[in-house]
Amino acid sequence: xxxxxxxxxxxxxxxxxxxxxxxxLDIDTPDLSLIDQPVVIVxxxxxxxxxxxxxxxxxxxxVTAVGTKTSHAAIISRSMDVPAVLGLQTSLSNIKNGEQLxxxxxxxxxxxxxxxxxIEKYQRKSEKFKQQRKVWAKFINQPTKTLDGQNLLLGxxxxxxxxxENALNVGADSMGLxxxxxxxxxxxxxxxxxxxxxxxxxIVSKVNGKQLTFRTMDIGGDKLVSYLPNIAHKESNPxxxxxxxxxxxxxxxxxxxxxRALLRSSAYGPIRIMFxxxxxxxxxxxxLSIYNxxxxxxxxxxxxxxxxxxxxxxxxxxxxxxxxxxxSKVDFVSIGTNDLVQYTVAxxxxxxxxxxxxxxxxxxxxxxxxxVVRMVHKAGKIVGICxxxxxxxxxxxxxxxxxxxxxxxTPTQILKTRAYISRINSQTxxxxxxxxxxxxxxxxxxxxxxxxxxxxxxx
Numbered sequence: 001x002x003x004x005x006x007x008x009x010x011x012x013x014x015x016x017x018x019x020x021x022x023x024x025l026d027i028d029t030p031d032l033s034l035i036d037q038p039v040v041i042v043x044x045x046x047x048x049x050x051x052x053x054x055x056x057x058x059x060x061x062x063v064t065a066v067g068t069k070t071s072h073a074a075i076i077s078r079s080m081d082v083p084a085v086l087g088l089q090t091s092l093s094n095i096k097n098g099e100q101l102x103x104x105x106x107x108x109x110x111x112x113x114x115x116x117x118x119i120e121k122y123q124r125k126s127e128k129f130k131q132q133r134k135v136w137a138k139f140i141n142q143p144t145k146t147l148d149g150q151n152l153l154l155g156x157x158x159x160x161x162x163x164x165e166n167a168l169n170v171g172a173d174s175m176g177l178x179x180x181x182x183x184x185x186x187x188x189x190x191x192x193x194x195x196x197x198x199x200x201x202x203i204v205s206k207v208n209g210k211q212l213t214f215r216t217m218d219i220g221g222d223k224l225v226s227y228l229p230n231i232a233h234k235e236s237n238p239x240x241x242x243x244x245x246x247x248x249x250x251x252x253x254x255x256x257x258x259x260r261a262l263l264r265s266s267a268y269g270p271i272r273i274m275f276x277x278x279x280x281x282x283x284x285x286x287x288l289s290i291y292n293x294x295x296x297x298x299x300x301x302x303x304x305x306x307x308x309x310x311x312x313x314x315x316x317x318x319x320x321x322x323x324x325x326x327x328s329k330v331d332f333v334s335i336g337t338n339d340l341v342q343y344t345v346a347x348x349x350x351x352x353x354x355x356x357x358x359x360x361x362x363x364x365x366x367x368x369x370x371x372v373v374r375m376v377h378k379a380g381k382i383v384g385i386c387x388x389x390x391x392x393x394x395x396x397x398x399x400x401x402x403x404x405x406x407x408x409x410t411p412t413q414i415l416k417t418r419a420y421i422s423r424i425n426s427q428t429x430x431x432x433x434x435x436x437x438x439x440x441x442x443x444x445x446x447x448x449x450x451x452x453x454x455x456x457x458x459x
Contacts (some may be wrong), residue, residue: 010105035059040101042092048076048223052185056080056162061103063110065092068358071222071350073276075338075388077105079163079410085110087352122342129442136415140171144418146400147458150426153211154418155408157386160186161199164206171418176334176408177274177386178203180258181217182301184225193264194259200265213272213334214262215286215313216255218244222350228254244277249286259294274311279318281325288329293375315339320368324373333376337387341365358447360389361446363436366398370437373402384408391417397453400424401433423457 021027028319032041033053038060045066051059051073059082067073067086077084083105090364095101095112102111102122106129111118144154156167157178162174183191183199191199204212219231220243229251235241248255262273275287291310296306314320315336327333337360342349344365347357359365369385376383391409399407400421409417432453440446 010388016100023098029181029402040103040342042095042101044092046073046086048073048185051076051080052159052182056082057192058083061101061105062086063088063092063095063103065108066352066418068350068352068355069108073222075410076159078412079157079159081412089357090246096162131414135180136419139415139418139422142171142418142422143439144173144421146421146424146426146429148425148427152400152404152421153384153406153408154414154421155211155213155384155386155406156414157408158411161206163411164203167414168206168210170412170414172210174213174406174415175203175207176211176213176384178212178214179218180305181219181223184217184219184228185223190254196258196261197264200262200271201268204269204271207269209269211272212269212310213274215276215379216245216248216258216262218276219247220244239339239348245275245283245287246277248275249290252290256294257292258388259291261303263295263298263308264292264303266308267304268306270307270309272309272311272332274313274332276313277315277339278312278326279316281322281329284312284326284329311341314372315343316343317368320372323372327376327379327381330381332382332384333372335369335383335385335387337365337369337385337389340368340387344368359443360387360392360395361443361450363440363442366440366446367437369399369416370402370433373404377403393420393448393454394450396420397424397429397450398433398436400426401429401431403430407441422458428453 032050035054035058037178038058040061040063041059042063045064046062059080062077062082064082064086065088069086071086074084074086082102085103085105085108088110099113102114102118128164135305143151145151153173155174156172157177157179158164158167158175159179159182167175183196200214219225219228220241221239230242231247239358242250246330252436262271265271275284278284288310295305298427309331311332311334312326313336314323314333320340323333341358341362345357345362346446347354348356375382381403385399386408390407391413405416432449436446436449440449
């Protein structure tokens with residue numbers, strides 16, 4: 001059909017088809033938004049969109065047969081401080097609705113129908129973890145600095161106003177990544193310019209002058225929104241397809257609305273805007289052109305606009321290689337290691353069968369990160385990292401050694417990470433980083449170098 005709106009209604013038909021078949025075959029098709037009491041969610045798989053449908057207080061844990069610890073669903077569960085075991089290697093068919101489960105997100109274990117000995121064992125483990133958190137809590141109001149006094153920003157990756165508050169409560173130095181796509185995922189309609197402005201404005205006010213980075217919507221891949229045009233369909237390779245900045249440039253009216261809303265919010269405090277998944281210089285030029293056009297349009301309309309810095313994610317190897325050209329056009333960059341690892345080693349980060357290849361300590365990935373940091377600092381600009389490795393103790397010494405300006409992680413990891421950074425000597429970490437880049441040829445060699453370094457860190 002020529003009419004775009006009517007063409008998209010095929011998804012409504014498909015939804016009705018699935019519900020009808022479910023009734024005829026006596027198969028439940030649960031709506032997670034209807035969960036009204038605290039439960040452990042057990043499923044074959046779960047998407048970030050489905051997790052976002054559930055009230056946080058009603059998710060005690062998540063268990064799935066399919067998935068990995070580096071999937072978007074896992075990242076969101078960590079940001080919500082929800083224990084999750086994704087890609088459980090045993091059958092879920094023996095788990096019955098209403099029975100008691102123990103979900104240990106730290107070890108990846110799930111215990112069904114536990115006896116009193118198992119319950120006591122995990123209660124002791126839980127208590128020990130609570131005591132460790134009390135130790136980390138001493139770092140809430142402390143600056144983020146290394147053992148030898150090197151300062152850096154420790155930011156938070158957040159998706160909502162509530163998560164911003166949680167990050168501030170644990171003393172985050174900045175909001176290194178606000179995932180604006182969740183504004184769309186948590187809505188049943190396309191948010192208007194005024195609706196988005198109100199949300200962004202509230203967040204600007206909450207951070208009270210702290211550095212705040214909004215990433216324009218990173219829709220696509222496994223983050224689908226049914227009401228958005230040309231997105232609610234399956235692709236052969238969704239993580240290589242119509243997503244992130246590609247979607248924004250292709251659906252420019254939606255992108256322009258978001259840019260205008262972000263610019264309007266800057267009147268209430270300084271912000272940074274960051275474009276996701278830039279692959280080419282021409283994509284960046286198009287995004288910057290739209291930004292400049294809408295900024296001028298608002299000024300012509302007499303709408304106040306404040307201070308804005310522009311940046312881009314470095315998630316694609318092509319962007320990392322061309323960083324010297326990219327950094328000349330923006331104020332800062334942030335390395336998104338979750339996708340950078342995936343694209344560098346050519347592995348689907350959500351596929352448990354090849355997850356062994358998804359290694360943050362892969363020397364090729366670390367060399368790319370090192371190249372980006374050197375080129376950005378050579379240009380006299382700022383570089384941060386907002387992937388999962390920002391809280392990975394196996395990688396943090398390497399990042400500190402490179403002189404990374406900002407690490408951004410989930411709010412629940414802030415205090416643990418700050419405490420860990422306080423034990424690192426940046427000078428010896430610099431020697432470690434140089435040694436890895438020059439000499440490491442395998443992941444195991446990298447791990448051995450880092451293990452040797454961490455074994456000599458003070459307690």
